[in-house]
Amino acid sequence: MPATERQRFSFVELDRTDVVVTYVVAALVVVGSVVAVVRRVAELLGAGPVPVRVELTGDETLRAPLGPGGADVPATAGSVVVEVPHLPGLATGVALLEAVLVPAAYGVTAVCLALFCRRVVRGAAFTAGTTRLVLVSCVALIVAWLVQVGATTAVGDAARAALGGAEADPGAVFVASFPLGLLLVAIALGAVAGAMRVGERVQRETEGLV
């Protein structure tokens, strides 16, 4: 490897086709996010009842039409979507925040990962800019996770109250609604960012080595 020219590492063998695929996926995620935001905001601010997902603790027994001839059978569900005639102002605000921030975080993550792939293909894997892209994705997902956890609990409680139902144990609902997958992806991205920082340092130290 030439020594004094900026040493470039490509730890994943990607070509232009792979990058185009990541662009397409990122574009799809962005379009999907925008559609999700518009739809949810329209639901929340529209005149009709607001659909709200309410997490269940697993103690509730529902009836599902899964028996012979569509007969009801006892069932349990992790969550249900209920229509709330009027959601309080604060809950609407929190739901709007979730409606905008969570899809936006997914969009930002998809764009960052597409740009990450482009930089890797161009041989600029271990650079400050590439590490920043991974860090931004990580932070975006953590923000999405926090907003999702908070909003699910708060809006779900507000929906229960608005419907006049019994209050659920907040702790049990929190545990039942804990979106572990998103957090694990964020942790994995954080680990990648850490590894890239080490790579940056190693590259800096070996530049100009003969």
Next chain:
Amino acid sequence: MPPEEEVGRVHCRLDELLEERGMTLSRLAELVGVTVVNLSVLKNDRARAVRFSTLTAICDALGCEIGDLLVLRPRA
């Protein structure tokens, strides 16, 4: 890591040593097992670090001491 200007004070006398011995850079590269590009980097004082193994191989090939190959320029 040492400051950049301190690294830049090290001068490699590879050009002079090769001329004295009538040897080309390509020939030295063959003898030493280092690419011509890397030797060129060293020759033009663009290297920022040299492996002991590279130094040893170059000195063996040129029949010189490390001090003959690398000298420290006075501070500007």
